Amino acid sequence: YEVTLVMETKEGRSGDTAVEDIETWMDKAFDMAKDALQNGEVPVGCLMVYNSEVVGKGRNEVNETKNATRHAEMVALDELLNWCHSSNLDVSRVSRNTVLYVTVEPCVMCAAALRLLNIPTVVYGCRNERFGGCGSILDVSSADLPQTGNTFKCVSGHRAGEAVEMLKTFYKQENPNGINAYLNLPFISVLLLFLHLSFYFFSPQTKNEEGLIIHDHICRMIVLLLLIKDFFKLHYVT
Amino acid sequence: MSNEEHIGLMEPPPKRWKGPMCVTEDSWVAHPVLSDEESQDIEMIEAFAAPIVDKKETSRLVRELGSIHPLNGLEHLKRVRAVKDKASPHSLEVLLCLVHDAPDTEAPVSIDSLLSSAVSSEGLGQPFVVNVPARAPLTRPQFELVSKQWPTSFHEDKRVTLALKGELFSPEQKARMQSYMMSAVAAAEAGKELGMEAVGAAMVDPSTETVVAVGHDCRADHPLHHAAMVCIDLVARSQGGGCYRFDRYPSCSFTPPDSDVTAQPYICTGYDLYVTREPCLMCAMALVHSRIGRIFYGTGSADGAFGTKYKLHSQKDLNHRFEVYEGVLGRQCEELKK
Ligand SMILES: [Zn+2]
Ligand SMILES: [Zn+2]
Numbered sequence: 001y002e003v004t005l006v007m008e009t010k011e012g013r014s015g016d017t018a019v020e021d022i023e024t025w026m027d028k029a030f031d032m033a034k035d036a037l038q039n040g041e042v043p044v045g046c047l048m049v050y051n052s053e054v055v056g057k058g059r060n061e062v063n064e065t066k067n068a069t070r071h072a073e074m075v076a077l078d079e080l081l082n083w084c085h086s087s088n089l090d091v092s093r094v095s096r097n098t099v100l101y102v103t104v105e106p107c108v109m110c111a112a113a114l115r116l117l118n119i120p121t122v123v124y125g126c127r128n129e130r131f132g133g134c135g136s137i138l139d140v141s142s143a144d145l146p147q148t149g150n151t152f153k154c155v156s157g158h159r160a161g162e163a164v165e166m167l168k169t170f171y172k173q174e175n176p177n178g179i180n181a182y183l184n185l186p187f188i189s190v191l192l193l194f195l196h197l198s199f200y201f202f203s204p205q206t207k208n209e210e211g212l213i214i215h216d217h218i219c220r221m222i223v224l225l226l227l228i229k230d231f232f233k234l235h236y237v238t
Numbered sequence: 239m240s241n242e243e244h245i246g247l248m249e250p251p252p253k254r255w256k257g258p259m260c261v262t263e264d265s266w267v268a269h270p271v272l273s274d275e276e277s278q279d280i281e282m283i284e285a286f287a288a289p290i291v292d293k294k295e296t297s298r299l300v301r302e303l304g305s306i307h308p309l310n311g312l313e314h315l316k317r318v319r320a321v322k323d324k325a326s327p328h329s330l331e332v333l334l335c336l337v338h339d340a341p342d343t344e345a346p347v348s349i350d351s352l353l354s355s356a357v358s359s360e361g362l363g364q365p366f367v368v369n370v371p372a373r374a375p376l377t378r379p380q381f382e383l384v385s386k387q388w389p390t391s392f393h394e395d396k397r398v399t400l401a402l403k404g405e406l407f408s409p410e411q412k413a414r415m416q417s418y419m420m421s422a423v424a425a426a427e428a429g430k431e432l433g434m435e436a437v438g439a440a441m442v443d444p445s446t447e448t449v450v451a452v453g454h455d456c457r458a459d460h461p462l463h464h465a466a467m468v469c470i471d472l473v474a475r476s477q478g479g480g481c482y483r484f485d486r487y488p489s490c491s492f493t494p495p496d497s498d499v500t501a502q503p504y505i506c507t508g509y510d511l512y513v514t515r516e517p518c519l520m521c522a523m524a525l526v527h528s529r530i531g532r533i534f535y536g537t538g539s540a541d542g543a544f545g546t547k548y549k550l551h552s553q554k555d556l557n558h559r560f561e562v563y564e565g566v567l568g569r570q571c572e573e574l575k576k
Contacts, residue, residue, distance in 0.1 A: 061481070064479070065480060065481045066479025066480070066505060067470060067471050067480060068505045068506075068527035068529070069471075069524040069527060074462070077462065081460065081461075107523065108523040108526075108550075109520050109522075109523035109524050109526075109527060112520035112523065113462050113520050116461055116462060116520060117461055130556075131523070131527075131556070137553065137556065138548065145519065145541045145547060146540065147518070147541040148519060148520075
């Protein structure tokens, strides 16, 4: 079954998490996401809060580590573990009382990792339509998986629209300096027109058969590039 | 049947486990882990059919029924079937309509009550009820099962057929697969010595037939360092990335970075993972994110995500599909659980 995830603001409290807390910490997570977006990184902000203290923070580190599992949540969980070790606190005691605040629904992998660490509550902004593990693809948060830690509670919807907009902006501007920026229809059309005009008007001496063939080849190559440009787009997303 | 083979009933009972040298490739079978649609029995629904008593009417009947009573959504069904029983007075039978699409009539059903006035019932005998498959079969076993009830079309995937028969991999391939799983088993045993869960994994580049990374469970150090997660990070290190150090574990190793960076795949694209135990949901999704090529595991696990609790590789909305096989060196991997 699918759990409907709504912010339980009417009651004033969401489980053990006060609404004021949610707003404060989610605002901080959104600041992180905005920072990431401005730096051309995946706009996901994520923090782990224990006893009103941030004990873990994360941003997506997939590209620099070449490890596709380095999502913001996994990075934040590592920080939480390090924090426990350095403050000499029992990991399971801390994690059982830690809330994760994240701007986007954790993916299936991160949701399972949160279960394995027995994180009890996850507050997130928008749904993750591609990989979401709190109901979008699978509902890992409430599934019957006795060997995979504890279920956790989800509170969703805080500034969801904003979170989606940031993701959309990111995917649109992705690779702004790359070849894709130039591979659009108006640009190609102007380029082709220019090539044709310059060929026919400014270089009459190349109007032999060989020149014509080369000219045709160049034009065809450009059209081909335009057609296959989507092929280059697929790598390096979240 | 083939299920028993991989548990090891086919080989003489070994007196004592004497190490990997005495294992032969015949003692296990790599079973494909197929989607529910491919592996479950196909739902059957009731339909009315009638014998064609006058064979000369066949083509007219097929034409008229096709346009007036089309079997919408059941395009896989053959309209006419041959009667196998030689003693039968008629040799052909034709599908009329689904029972739930037929007008409510008192039994016995008359042929004219089932057909619209635009179709002449000439040449047809007394209608009867048959079971027909509600959807097209996807595998040969499904096809053979439903064909006993009513003939259907079937677009065979030869690889799946061979895999289901346990004949997809040649003896040479199986020998290689076994050696890869053997290194995963060895890593699992080394990890167990160190107080870890006895799970091991090996990442293999099948195009060069080389082991890129071998690792074992390290969850005594870090609760999320399952064998597959360790292997994924070791592969990242082999590509000049990675974020953990497993150097203190001799059984966690990787092939040093290739000087030719352009030859490196994107993360684990095209790689095969050999893992002794079915991955959990976290590891399974980590492998999806890593764009793994294929997965071979030895034995199932309680919360497993590639067959037991989920079949993540056949999840429609994740746009990365790949093959998963279960049972490679199954008995040895099962042994690790003890
Ligand atoms: Zn994630
Ligand atoms: Zn795992």
